[in-house]
Amino acid sequence: xxxxxxDVGAAAFRRGSSVWIxxxxxxxxxxxxxxxxxxxxxxxxEQLPITGATVLRIKTKPxxxxxxxxxxxxxxxxxxxxxxxxxxxxxxxxxADVDAGPQLIFPxxxxxxxxxxxxxxxxxxxxxxxxxxxxxxxxGIRRYPEFQILPSAQGVxxxxxxxxxxxxxxxxxxxxSSPEGLHISAxxxxxxxxxxxx
Numbered sequence: 001x002x003x004x005x006x007d008v009g010a011a012a013f014r015r016g017s018s019v020w021i022x023x024x025x026x027x028x029x030x031x032x033x034x035x036x037x038x039x040x041x042x043x044x045x046e047q048l049p050i051t052g053a054t055v056l057r058i059k060t061k062p063x064x065x066x067x068x069x070x071x072x073x074x075x076x077x078x079x080x081x082x083x084x085x086x087x088x089x090x091x092x093x094x095x096a097d098v099d100a101g102p103q104l105i106f107p108x109x110x111x112x113x114x115x116x117x118x119x120x121x122x123x124x125x126x127x128x129x130x131x132x133x134x135x136x137x138x139x140g141i142r143r144y145p146e147f148q149i150l151p152s153a154q155g156v157x158x159x160x161x162x163x164x165x166x167x168x169x170x171x172x173x174x175x176x177s178s179p180e181g182l183h184i185s186a187x188x189x190x191x192x193x194x195x196x197x198x
Contacts, residue, residue, distance in 0.1 A: 001075070002076075002077065003073075004074060006073060008075070008132070009113055009130030009131055009155070010023050010024070010112070010132075011115075011152060011157060012066045012068050012153040012155065013152035014065060015122075018057050018058060019057075019064075019079075022053060022054070025052075026052055026054055029054060038058075041060060041080075042060050045057070050117055063081045064081055064082075065080075067082065068134050084153055086137030086153055087137075088136050090156060094184055102183075102184050103176060104182060105173060105174075106175070108136065108174075110133045111170070111173050114128070115130065128156070128157050137151075137153050145161075145183045146182060164178050165182075
């Protein structure tokens with residue numbers, strides 16, 4: 001249980017051998033009780049120094065993944081042997097903008113903040129959109145020529161292959177765009193997804 005005194009957005013996902021828990025507010029987490037409680041399922045847990053966010057990287061036993069729910073302002077991340085998948089798939093829409101070209105839109109009534117997270121194991125930066133509504137994430141991986149959307153139990157996580165991609169937040173969600181327009185015309189957001197890491 002991660003206790004918060006205010007409304008905080010979150011993301012929870014797996015990348016490689018690690019599970020990531022991200023909150024869009026910064027606080028220092030006492031890791032000792034988390035290590036003790038998670039000992040049967042978790043090998044290592046660390047907090048990364050990310051400005052403006054609380055980012056935990058967790059090395060779990062094989063097949064152990066979190067699910068996300070809320071109790072008031074508190075976030076409950078329950079780890080068990082299960083695939084990394086949300087309770088509900090986030091909405092992903094393709095939009096053709098006359099000036100900006102094709103974009104991907106992630107509408108939500110409660111968008112959290114955007115966090116750029118450096119992954120020290122791989123050496124790149126992933127872009128995380130935190131959601132305040134619990135259980136909203138991406139079921140399976142969606143691959144596009146310039147980026148991919150990673151599987152998540154909570155929030156949206158973009159792994160980019162181009163420095164020109166822009167992930168922006170608005171009052172009603174998030175949008176992914178590029179100055180030249182995204183190359184997504186041949187890939188619909190509704191197409192079947194590849195099974196993500198388990």
